[in-house]
Amino acid sequence: MARIFRFLCLMGMAVLLAVLIMTIFNPDEIRGGFGDFKIEKLKPEYVWLKRPLICAFLVIPATFIWLSYRLFSLYSRGVMFGEANVRYIKRLGYWMIAAWVISMPLQLLQYLQNTDTLGFKFSVDGYFFGGVLVLLLAWIMEEGRKLQEEQSLTV
Amino acid sequence: MPIIINLDVMLAKRKRRLNDLAEAVGITPQNLSVLKTGRARAIRFSTLEAICRYLECQPGDILEFRSNGQPDTQI
Numbered sequence: 001m002a003r004i005f006r007f008l009c010l011m012g013m014a015v016l017l018a019v020l021i022m023t024i025f026n027p028d029e030i031r032g033g034f035g036d037f038k039i040e041k042l043k044p045e046y047v048w049l050k051r052p053l054i055c056a057f058l059v060i061p062a063t064f065i066w067l068s069y070r071l072f073s074l075y076s077r078g079v080m081f082g083e084a085n086v087r088y089i090k091r092l093g094y095w096m097i098a099a100w101v102i103s104m105p106l107q108l109l110q111y112l113q114n115t116d117t118l119g120f121k122f123s124v125d126g127y128f129f130g131g132v133l134v135l136l137l138a139w140i141m142e143e144g145r146k147l148q149e150e151q152s153l154t155v
Numbered sequence: 156m157p158i159i160i161n162l163d164v165m166l167a168k169r170k171r172r173l174n175d176l177a178e179a180v181g182i183t184p185q186n187l188s189v190l191k192t193g194r195a196r197a198i199r200f201s202t203l204e205a206i207c208r209y210l211e212c213q214p215g216d217i218l219e220f221r222s223n224g225q226p227d228t229q230i
Binding site for chain 1: 182186187189190194195196197198199202
């Protein structure tokens with residue numbers, strides 16, 4: 001099972017790499033953005049920002065996929081309750097919460113778009129709750145690690 | 156750790172080897188090494204009983220309490 005997820009992470013990294021290559025050679029073909037901000041709706045005077053913005057947007061999913069890949073690599077080797085496992089799960093949780101935190105000021109990017117109205121919204125969405133749940137999972141895994149260590153050192 | 160394991164001492168007194176003790180007690184030599192080097196967090200009564208039976212000794216011959224900062228007493 002862990003190997004399947006590890007393979008899926010590799011596929012995800014391949015997709016991100018393809019997007020990165022497309023960004024470098026043909027950024028006009030890229031569609032999408034972050035929240036209400038869309039890359040394809042940039043004002044003409046800000047078109048030069050396409051490449052750096054897309055590269056910046058790719059950092060969060062790339063980090064998330066990389067951490068997941070490292071975690072599933074440990075699971076595929078049979079390491080279930082190791083210190084590294086807990087460390088990666090904690091980082092996943094922190095990155096999810098960071099994505100939620102970053103999404104707030106990123107709404108200011110709407111100024112760069114061809115839009116007559118600007119809307120700001122504050123919402124506690126899936127990234128925040130997901131991050132909190134993942135951190136809770138990290139805490140449970142840490143307790144499991146302590147139990148397993150105690151068990152292995154009981155003669 | 157305040158609890159000192161004197162397994163080496165008892166093995167030398169009885170002229171027994173660690174591997175033979177491990178086989179007699181029913182645990183791996185690696186597990187016994189964990190006990191010998193003081194890394195063990197706990198010991199089962201069944202294991203302690205098996206060790207004492209094989210080495211013909213008392214639990215107090217294997218386990219010694221030495222409080223930090225206090226010199227050990229010899230009787």
